Amino acid sequence: xxxxxxxVIDLDQGWDFMQKGITKLIKIxxxxxxxxxxxxxxxxxxxxxxxxxTQKPPNDYSQQLYDKYKEAFQEYIRTSVRFKVCYxxxxxxxxxxxLPCLREKHDEFLLIELVKRWANHKVMVRxxxxxxxxxxRYFIARRSLPALKDVGLTCFRDLVYxxxxxxxxxxxxxxxxxxxxxxxxxxxxxxxxxDIFVEIGMGQMDCYENDFETAMLKDTGAYxxxxxxxxxxxxxxxxxMLKAEECLKREKDRVSHYLHFSSEQxxxxxxxxxxxxxxxQQLLEKEHSGCFAxxxxxxxEDLSRMYRLFSKIPRGxxxxxxxxxxxxTADGTALVKQAEDAASNKKAEKRDMAGLHEQVFVKKVLxxxxxxxxxxxxxxxxxxxxxHERSILTKLKQQCGGQFTSKMEGMVTDLTLARENxxxxxxxLNNNPHVNPGIDLTVTVLTTxxxxxxxxxxxxxxxxMVKCVEVFKEFYQTKTKHRKLTWIYSLGTCNVNGKFGAxxxxxxxxxxxxxxxxxxxxxxxxxxxxxxxxLNLTDDDVIRLLHSLACAKYKILNxxxxxxxxxxxxxxxxxxxxxxxxxxxxxxxxxxxEKKKVIEDVDKDRRYAIDAxxxxxxxSRKVLGHQQLVMECVEQLSRxxxxxxxxxKKRIEDLITRDYLERDKExxxxxxxxx
Amino acid sequence: xxxxxxxxxxxxxTTSSASSKAVxxxxxxxxxxxxxxxxxxxxxxxxxGIESLCSDVGVDYTNVRILMLAWKMKAEKQxxxxxxxxxxxxxxxxxxxxSKLKKALPDLxxxxxTPENFTDFYSFAFQYCLTEEKQKNIDIxxxxxxxxxxxxxxxxxxxxxxxxxxxxxxxxxxxxxDQWMGFLRFCNEIxxxxxxxxxxxxxxxxxLDNFVEWIREKQAKT
Numbered sequence: 001x002x003x004x005x006x007x008v009i010d011l012d013q014g015w016d017f018m019q020k021g022i023t024k025l026i027k028i029x030x031x032x033x034x035x036x037x038x039x040x041x042x043x044x045x046x047x048x049x050x051x052x053x054t055q056k057p058p059n060d061y062s063q064q065l066y067d068k069y070k071e072a073f074q075e076y077i078r079t080s081v082r083f084k085v086c087y088x089x090x091x092x093x094x095x096x097x098x099l100p101c102l103r104e105k106h107d108e109f110l111l112i113e114l115v116k117r118w119a120n121h122k123v124m125v126r127x128x129x130x131x132x133x134x135x136x137r138y139f140i141a142r143r144s145l146p147a148l149k150d151v152g153l154t155c156f157r158d159l160v161y162x163x164x165x166x167x168x169x170x171x172x173x174x175x176x177x178x179x180x181x182x183x184x185x186x187x188x189x190x191x192x193x194x195d196i197f198v199e200i201g202m203g204q205m206d207c208y209e210n211d212f213e214t215a216m217l218k219d220t221g222a223y224x225x226x227x228x229x230x231x232x233x234x235x236x237x238x239x240x241m242l243k244a245e246e247c248l249k250r251e252k253d254r255v256s257h258y259l260h261f262s263s264e265q266x267x268x269x270x271x272x273x274x275x276x277x278x279x280x281q282q283l284l285e286k287e288h289s290g291c292f293a294x295x296x297x298x299x300x301e302d303l304s305r306m307y308r309l310f311s312k313i314p315r316g317x318x319x320x321x322x323x324x325x326x327x328x329t330a331d332g333t334a335l336v337k338q339a340e341d342a343a344s345n346k347k348a349e350k351r352d353m354a355g356l357h358e359q360v361f362v363k364k365v366l367x368x369x370x371x372x373x374x375x376x377x378x379x380x381x382x383x384x385x386x387x388h389e390r391s392i393l394t395k396l397k398q399q400c401g402g403q404f405t406s407k408m409e410g411m412v413t414d415l416t417l418a419r420e421n422x423x424x425x426x427x428x429l430n431n432n433p434h435v436n437p438g439i440d441l442t443v444t445v446l447t448t449x450x451x452x453x454x455x456x457x458x459x460x461x462x463x464x465m466v467k468c469v470e471v472f473k474e475f476y477q478t479k480t481k482h483r484k485l486t487w488i489y490s491l492g493t494c495n496v497n498g499k500f501g502a503x504x505x506x507x508x509x510x511x512x513x514x515x516x517x518x519x520x521x522x523x524x525x526x527x528x529x530x531x532x533x534x535l536n537l538t539d540d541d542v543i544r545l546l547h548s549l550a551c552a553k554y555k556i557l558n559x560x561x562x563x564x565x566x567x568x569x570x571x572x573x574x575x576x577x578x579x580x581x582x583x584x585x586x587x588x589x590x591x592x593x594e595k596k597k598v599i600e601d602v603d604k605d606r607r608y609a610i611d612a613x614x615x616x617x618x619x620s621r622k623v624l625g626h627q628q629l630v631m632e633c634v635e636q637l638s639r640x641x642x643x644x645x646x647x648x649k650k651r652i653e654d655l656i657t658r659d660y661l662e663r664d665k666e667x668x669x670x671x672x673x674x675x
Numbered sequence: 676x677x678x679x680x681x682x683x684x685x686x687x688x689t690t691s692s693a694s695s696k697a698v699x700x701x702x703x704x705x706x707x708x709x710x711x712x713x714x715x716x717x718x719x720x721x722x723x724g725i726e727s728l729c730s731d732v733g734v735d736y737t738n739v740r741i742l743m744l745a746w747k748m749k750a751e752k753q754x755x756x757x758x759x760x761x762x763x764x765x766x767x768x769x770x771x772x773x774s775k776l777k778k779a780l781p782d783l784x785x786x787x788x789t790p791e792n793f794t795d796f797y798s799f800a801f802q803y804c805l806t807e808e809k810q811k812n813i814d815i816x817x818x819x820x821x822x823x824x825x826x827x828x829x830x831x832x833x834x835x836x837x838x839x840x841x842x843x844x845x846x847x848x849x850x851x852x853d854q855w856m857g858f859l860r861f862c863n864e865i866x867x868x869x870x871x872x873x874x875x876x877x878x879x880x881x882x883l884d885n886f887v888e889w890i891r892e893k894q895a896k897t
Contacts, residue, residue: 626878649881656853657811663853668860669878 107171191258224274236289238302410450437467456488462518618673704771720756812849830862
């Protein structure tokens with residue numbers, strides 16, 4: 001029958017024709033020998049529908065066709081899918097005896113088959129939607145009915161998913177547990193299955209969440225609760241933490257491979273809860289390996305892990321820092337007494353200084369309050385409390401003596417003074433409006449010597465900032481003529497207002513970043529070399545800056561070419577299209593890696609401390625044997641850190657070279673103090 | 676009686692005058708010998724002079740005996756002998772010409788290698804290498820050469836082993852006097868290569884602690 005003739009097509013006739021097409025499709029999907037559709041077939045099918053819908057009433061069959069479409073699906077599903085699923089169960093029963101590697105859990109076969117069915121189903125939906133596309137375009141829209149695609153999916157959901165989702169969910173969870181126990185599973189399969197849960201929600205995550213995630217989280221919780229209750233008895237604190245860290249890593253990995261990304265947060269929280277929160281007290285208080293022992297034995301790596309793990313839990317660090325504080329305030333009296341005991345009993349004879357039991361490891365507290373960190377807190381942490389810092393310093397002073405805390409006290413005082421100074425500066429500006437630089441400027445003056453040394457690269461400031469610097473300099477001259485100001489731009493922050501299209505954003509950036517951004521006030525496009533030349537910074541710095549502004553989370557600048565690394569051949573353009581839901585954005589500039597330097601600094605400090613201790617001892621004793629000298633040195637320093645025997649020997653040798661000490665001519669084990 | 680007394684005294688006076696004359700002659704010869712090697716403009720024997728002295732005496736200038744000679748002279752500057760030093764040395768050796776000097780060297784060596792003198796010589800050897808003003812250390816390479824020179828004949832195994840270690844380790848780029856002397860003491864006191872009586876809790880220089888540890892590790896592997 002030629003469709004070109006405008007003969008009226010009867011519903012049944014037309015549907016018969018469509019049915020043939022549908023049957024053909026089903027055969028293809030079932031893998032039966034059937035030639036594929038060609039474009040003519042397709043055209044005919046489409047045109048049939050078209051005609052049937054556009055015929056004049058009472059022969060416009062849109063509604064009926066719509067219903068038929070639905071029926072077609074239901075029919076297909078009912079007969080084929082379920083049949084196939086039952087067939088799989090049968091197949092499975094029979095193959096128990098046949099397949100050697102068959103395991104008890106057949107659920108995986110269910111999953112495989114399900115995934116295949118779903119894929120086929122989607123193909124069905126796609127093709128039929130194409131055939132019935134005309135319906136989709138006109139009939140459905142006018143009647144606000146669910147689209148054909150949705151109808152197809154809904155059928156699958158109602159007939160297949162509804163019945164099987166529990167079984168499927170159990171199968172998935174069983175596989176996850178297997179993987180947790182160390183077995184290899186088919187991750188791609190799980191991903192496909194979980195994609196079904198997501199897709200079947202048709203835009204909502206409720207199927208995934210209600211039918212899978214909730215149970216998965218519950219199962220995860222139970223799993224880790226079991227594990228934790230075993231581990232907490234058997235394992236030392238460091239080992240437990242290693243396991244916990246590993247578990248968290250694996251769960252995160254799991255998300256990236258097959259769970260939906262929205263599960264990550266909830267999953268990790270659950271695991272953290274079972275492994276860490278529940279057992280915090282027990283873990284930290286483990287007698288020979290807990291928080292306290294780690295402090296005592298200088299187990300930096302384990303303590304870092306502890307910090308890392310507990311910092312992710314809300315208020316997780318409270319018990320940890322509680323324990324630290326506990327031992328600081330379990331204060332000097334206990335320590336002094338024990339130190340005295342030890343000295344008088346000469347208990348500490350060998351390398352194992354554990355004879356001095358509960359020592360207060362002010363060293364760790366010192367690290368907490370080490371100058372660099374204190375500086376960072378004082379300068380950048382708006383919630384830092386002066387009084388609080390001062391009270392800690394007072395305690396520290398009692399423990400360690402004034403010379404240790406004087407610098408830190410100086411830092412806190414500097415800040416108080418800086419605030420006063422700023423008030424005076426603002427008064428000065430008010431009284432001299434002609435020098436006002438037009439920018440709100442806050443300056444903090446730090447006394448060199450108290451603060452850690454900071455590197456600051458001299459950059460070419462934009463004119464606006466140069467004016468600020470000049471104005472402040474003039475003001476400062478009025479206060480004191482004998483001091484030299486060195487500007488540390490690396491510590492500065494700027495609030496920069498940017499107009500992007502019609503929107504304004506406030507960007508909180510470092511001084512360097514601000515200087516770079518302001519360059520774009522006079523040019524829309526700048527090359528790497530332009531920028532470098534104008535700012536007068538090193539390549540390393542320029543790259544870091546540009547990366548933070550063009551390749552990180554917030555793209556204030558567009559980079560050409562749009563790659564992730566900055567090259568000297570790149571050009572940059574102001575991104576007028578930049579937008580974000582927040583109006584006030586902080587753009588971080590990752591710091592230069594200072595870890596190595598910090599370690600070096602700590603070593604240096606320790607060396608000085610050991611030297612000072614040796615000299616002090618020798619000065620008072622004049623002549624002392626090697627072993628005694630080492631013992632006394634260790635004792636003196638025990639409140640701060642546990643010095644290595646070799647380190648002390650090295651320092652002694654160094655002091656001999658520097659003519660502080662000499663070896664006795666007769667007895668090389670004896671040292672004499674050289675005045 | 677008187678005549679005999681005078682006769683007695685006469686020979687004495689002749690002897691003393693003869694001996695004093697002899698002494699003066701000796702001194703002159705010593706000085707002359709000095710000037711024959713000395714640099715005309717600087718007035719001291721410089722490395723060139725030492726080299727020709729050595730060839731006359733028949734030893735290589737790197738030979739330990741020259742070092743021993745320098746020790747005897749209490750020479751201060753490596754490669755140079757001053758007149759004073761020269762006189763001191765040759766007087767102590769009781770020589771005033773090259774052939775006598777040559778003959779005296781083996782005895783000198785024996786003298787040096789006595790326990791009372793050797794430590795002093797050993798320390799002198801180090802000191803002698805400190806050529807720059809305020810220099811307190813010598814680099815590893817020179818140290819190894821020096822060890823070979825002064826210590827190998829006596830403590831071959833220790834020296835070879837220690838030199839191997841010095842070249843292997845990276846903690847120290849120079850050796851100071853304390854470490855240098857420590858090594859001699861080590862060779863004298865510690866049984867090698869079992870180190871049964873070595874105690875690292877004592878005041879042995881750290882480099883020796885590391886040396887012993889290194890050998891022990893090697894021994895454990897083989």
